[in-house]
Structure formats: structure tokens, C-alpha cells
Amino acid sequence: LRYCQQLQHNGQGATTPPLEASLMNGYDPELWRALQREEFELFYQPRIDLRRGSICGAEALIRWRHPERGLQQPSSFIPACEASGLIVPLGYWIIQEVGKTLPAMKEAGLDGRIGVNLSFRQFQDRYLAPTIERLMQEHLMDTRTLEFELTETALCSDEEHVRSTINQLSNQGVEFSLDDFGTGYSSFSLLQKLPITTLKIDKSFVDGIPGNQDDEEIVRAVINLAHNLNKQVIAEGVETRAQLEFLIRHDCDQVQGYFFSRPVPLDQFLNLLSTNRRQQAL
Ligand code: C2E
Ligand code: MG
Ligand code: MG
Ligand code: MG
Numbered sequence: 679l680r681y682c683q684q685l686q687h688n689g690q691g692a693t694t695p696p697l698e699a700s701l702m703n704g705y706d707p708e709l710w711r712a713l714q715r716e717e718f719e720l721f722y723q724p725r726i727d728l729r730r731g732s733i734c735g736a737e738a739l740i741r742w743r744h745p746e747r748g749l750q751q752p753s754s755f756i757p758a759c760e761a762s763g764l765i766v767p768l769g770y771w772i773i774q775e776v777g778k779t780l781p782a783m784k785e786a787g788l789d790g791r792i793g794v795n796l797s798f799r800q801f802q803d804r805y806l807a808p809t810i811e812r813l814m815q816e817h818l819m820d821t822r823t824l825e826f827e828l829t830e831t832a833l834c835s836d837e838e839h840v841r842s843t844i845n846q847l848s849n850q851g852v853e854f855s856l857d858d859f860g861t862g863y864s865s866f867s868l869l870q871k872l873p874i875t876t877l878k879i880d881k882s883f884v885d886g887i888p889g890n891q892d893d894e895e896i897v898r899a900v901i902n903l904a905h906n907l908n909k910q911v912i913a914e915g916v917e918t919r920a921q922l923e924f925l926i927r928h929d930c931d932q933v934q935g936y937f938f939s940r941p942v943p944l945d946q947f948l949n950l951l952s953t954n955r956r957q958q959a960l
Contacts (some may be wrong), residue, residue: 689754703769705764709755713768718745720775721941725790725934728926733954735790737827737934738776739770739941760799769800773810774822777817779944784823786948787955791825791853798832801839807846815849821851825876828854830862833872841872848873855912859900869907877904880917882933886922898928905929 712718720738727734742750759765776792783792800806814821826847833840833856844854855863855876860883868874880899886893897913904911913925916935925933939950 720945786951830864
């Protein structure tokens with residue numbers, strides 16, 4: 679966790695409490711140890727551009743490779759990380775990890791952005807924007823390769839601070855998408871006020887297409903809403919050909935889901951990128 683220690687020595691980026699104090703601050707000791715021992719791992723789920731028919735980026739999704747219990751899904755540990763605040767240093771580890779692996783992804787042909795989930799809790803760190811900027815500089819990350827996925831809960835606390843953080847990063851070229859769109863309480867005014875470039879239609883609506891009239895209507899409405907506001911739209915959780923055909927017919931821009939690929943470890947994602955590039959060249 680060199681970057682954590684560096685942050686402490688650097689006054690302007692003093693985002694994390696000293697390591698010892700962190701333990702006392704109520705971080706779950708097992709999860710804190712997991713972070714120190716680098717037991718977390720990022721998987722990548724490709725995003726498919728429906729017009730080009732090719733991979734146009736990916737979402738980074740965290741996993742915990744527990745030494746005894748094996749691979750743990752985020753639902754089993756992210757809530758605890760959010761509750762204790764460990765998501766703040768973990769969130770920086772995630773961005774650093776993406777930064778380290780971006781060169782290999784570009785080498786394999788990545789053409790597009792990597793989506794990183796940002797939890798509402800991470801905005802409670804006053805230094806979120808400057809710390810992200812520092813990590814991007816340290817890892818020579820092109821800001822045009824990052825996209826942060828926000829949920830409506832992160833934005834609901836209509837705080838000036840949340841808005842200025844997003845604006846500051848957006849001015850650097852980082853993009854923002856609205857995750858699980860339609861399941862939260864966001865108002866249309868948020869879409870106007872914030873520099874959101876992409877809406878991600880929640881899987882719960884995609885599950886019902888084609889066939890469920892309400893879900894069909896909602897999916898169509900979100901696609902139209904996005905396009906009328908000059909935004910991109912991604913459908914999440916696409917598992918079947920019938921869903922895909924519905925989305926193509928209604929002009930959805932991108933899809934993500936098991937139909938194309940589950941989230942996979944980095945080496946497999948690099949293979950998918952290389953294969954994708956070969957197919958594009960044909
Ligand atoms: P999310 O950001 O909405 O991520 C999409 C979830 O849907 C992922 O679950 C993904 O594996 C799953 N998914 C994608 N396509 C399909 C499909 O076709 N069928 C089904 N059944 N599922 C599909 P995962 O990886 O378990 O992540 C769950 C949630 O945990 C994420 O929802 C996100 O809110 C959170 N999360 C994951 N990684 C991170 C992270 O790095 N940081 C933060 N703060 N939260 C994360
Ligand atoms: Mg899962
Ligand atoms: Mg997401
Ligand atoms: Mg989602």
C-alpha cells in the first residue's frame with residue numbers, strides 16, 4: 679500500500695488516516711488485511727458497441743480472492759467496505775490497479791474506456807478529485823480512458839461537494855455514467871446539472887425484454903431519453919439473443935452481459951481484446 683503511505687506524507691493529498699489509526703477507525707480487520715496483502719483482484723466485463731459490433735471498453739468489477747474461501751463476489755464484502763469507510767482506500771487501489779494494467783489493455787487493442795464503480799461513500803473523502811488526479815498522473819493514465827459509474831444514491835445527496843468533484847474530474851476528460859438507471863430516486867434535473875455522458879439501463883428492466891410490455895416501454899423510453907439528451911445508452915445484463923435483437927432494433931448503443939461475456943480475469947480480457955482486434959481486421 680505504498681500509495682496510501684505516500685498520501686500520508688504528502689500534505690495536500692492527506693486522504694487516509696495513518697495505517698495504525700485506520701485499524702482503530704473500525705475497518706473490518708479481515709478486509710483491511712486483505713487490502714494490505716493484495717488479495718483483491720479486478721475482473722473485466724467487456725462492453726460491446728452494437729453498431730461496430732466490437733468491444734468498446736469494459737467495466738472493472740472487484741473480486742476478493744480469499745486464501746481459504748476462494749473467490750468472493752462484491753455483494754459479500756462491498757457493503758462492509760462502505761459501512762466502515764474502507765471503500766475509500768480500496769477505491770484508490772482499484773484506480774491504481776486499472777492504471778497499472780491500462781498499457782497492456784491498449785497493447786491488446788483496447789479502444790474505449792474502462793468503467794470504474796464509485797460508491798457514494800467515496801465522495802465523503804474531501805480529497806477524492808485531487809487524489810484521483812494524482813493517481814492518473816502517477817500512472818500516466820490518459821483521462822480519456824476512464825469512466826466512473828455512479829449510482830443515483832451517490833448523487834441524491836445533492837451536495838455542492840459531489841457536484842464540484844464530478845465537474846472537476848469531468849473538466850480533465852474523465853467521463854461519468856449513471857449506473858442501475860431507473861432503480862433509484864434521481865430526478866431529471868440531475869441529468870441536466872451533471873456532466874453525465876452515459877446511462878446504463880438496469881438489468882431488472884432488460885430481464886423483461888422482449889415480452890413484458892412495461893419493461894419494453896421503459897427500455898425504449900430510456901434509450902430515447904438518453905439520445906434526446908445527447909447521451910449514450912448501455913443495456914446491462916444482456917443474456918439472450920432475443921434481448922440483444924430487441925436492443926438493436928430500438929437503437930441502443932452498447933450492451934454488457936453474459937450473452938457476450940461474464941466478467942473475466944485480466945489475462946482472459948486481454949485475450950478477448952486480441953481476438954476482437956483480429957476479427958475487426960478481417
Ligand atoms: P454494477 O456496477 O451494476 O455491476 C454489474 C453487475 O452485474 C456485476 O455484478 C456483473 O457481474 C453483473 N452482470 C453483468 N452482466 C450480467 C448478466 O448478463 N447476468 C447477470 N446475472 N449478471 C450480470 P458483480 O460483479 O457481482 O457486482 C455487483 C455490484 O457490486 C456492482 O453492480 C457494483 O455496484 C458493486 N461493485 C463491483 N465492483 C465494484 C468496485 O470496484 N467498486 C465499487 N464501489 N463497487 C463495485
Ligand atoms: Mg456477481
Ligand atoms: Mg457498474
Ligand atoms: Mg449496474
